[in-house]
Amino acid sequence: MTGAAKRLRYKFVELSTVTDEAIEDAVNEWVGRGWEFDGIRFVTNEASRRPAMAFISFVRAEPPQG
Numbered sequence: 001m002t003g004a005a006k007r008l009r010y011k012f013v014e015l016s017t018v019t020d021e022a023i024e025d026a027v028n029e030w031v032g033r034g035w036e037f038d039g040i041r042f043v044t045n046e047a048s049r050r051p052a053m054a055f056i057s058f059v060r061a062e063p064p065q066g
Contacts, residue, residue, distance in 0.1 A: 006061040006062060006063060006064065007061070007062055007064055007065075008059055008060070008061055008062075009059070009060055009061075009062050010038070010057060010058070010059050011030060011035055011057070011058040011059070011060075012055055012056070012057050012058075013026050013030060013055070013056045013057075013058070014053065014054075014055055015053060015054040015055075015056065016052075016053055018042065018050070018051040018052070018053065018054045023040070023054065023056065026056055027056065030056075030058050031058075034060055035058035035059065035060050036058060036059050036060055037056070037057075037058060038057040038058055038059045039056075039057050040054055040055070040056050040057070041054065041055045041057075042054050043055070
C-alpha cells in the first residue's frame with residue numbers, strides 16, 4: 001500500500017431547539033470551520049410529531065499522526 005491513509009474525524013452537534021434556523025446556523029458554522037456535513041438524526045417523543053432534539057454529524061479527513 002503506497003501513501004498514508006487519512007483518518008476520519010467525526011463531530012456531533014446536539015440541538016435542543018429544532019428549527020430550520022437553528023439547523024441552518026449549526027450547519028453553516030461547522031462547515032465554515034472546515035467540517036463536511038454528514039447527516040442529521042431527529043429525536044421525537046410519542047406525544048408530538050415535532051422533533052424534541054436533533055443531532056447533526058460532521059466529518060473531516062485528517063492527516064495520519066506519527
